[in-house]
Amino acid sequence: MDELERKTVSEFKEAAKTPIVVVLDNIRSMHNVGSVFRTSDAFLIEAIFLCGFTPQPPHRDIHKTALGATETVDWFYFENTKDAVIALKEKGYCLFAVEQTSTSISLEKFSASNYKKIAVVFGNEVEGVDNEVMQLCEGCIEIPQEGMKHSLNISVAAGIVLWELVRNRIK
Numbered sequence: 001m002d003e004l005e006r007k008t009v010s011e012f013k014e015a016a017k018t019p020i021v022v023v024l025d026n027i028r029s030m031h032n033v034g035s036v037f038r039t040s041d042a043f044l045i046e047a048i049f050l051c052g053f054t055p056q057p058p059h060r061d062i063h064k065t066a067l068g069a070t071e072t073v074d075w076f077y078f079e080n081t082k083d084a085v086i087a088l089k090e091k092g093y094c095l096f097a098v099e100q101t102s103t104s105i106s107l108e109k110f111s112a113s114n115y116k117k118i119a120v121v122f123g124n125e126v127e128g129v130d131n132e133v134m135q136l137c138e139g140c141i142e143i144p145q146e147g148m149k150h151s152l153n154i155s156v157a158a159g160i161v162l163w164e165l166v167r168n169r170i171k
Contacts (some may be wrong), residue, residue, distance in 0.1 A: 022158065025123045035066070036048065041066075049084040051084050088119045096120050097133065107160070
């Protein structure tokens with residue numbers, strides 16, 4: 001562990017965070033939630049907002065994929081995703097839904113460095129981001145896809161988007 005220079009929980013808590021908040025809008029799968037915690041830990045994401053019926057720690061199925069990241073990444077629960085989005089806007093975050101729309105910005109063309117603080121909303125595995133929530137966002141970011149399905153598991157989508165946002169900020 002020393003050779004890998006991994007942070008302890010207290011070092012993680014004290015470390016400067018990437019000014020990105022992840023909003024999970026009614027995610028069903030505890031494994032997806034745990035995976036997003038783990039990815040958020042990897043990129044020193046500021047916080048995760050768990051909304052609606054999105055499962056919350058502690059739960060063994062979340063911990064199974066989070067591998068301790070629920071102890072490092074700050075998280076907050078909101079009964080309603082709209083309330084979470086409004087709270088973030090009041091704190092100066094620019095919000096973007098990760099969703100396929102006719103006006104979405106392709107991820108490779110999106111520049112996170114244009115924004116001081118960003119929040120990204122990931123929607124339900126079946127229904128996507130709630131339309132009312134999307135109306136409150138500055139726009140939508142879309143992961144370009146060439147295959148037949150044109151959809152990704154939320155945990156995979158979060159990994160791709162968060163890496164691109166973090167990579168884009170450190171250029």
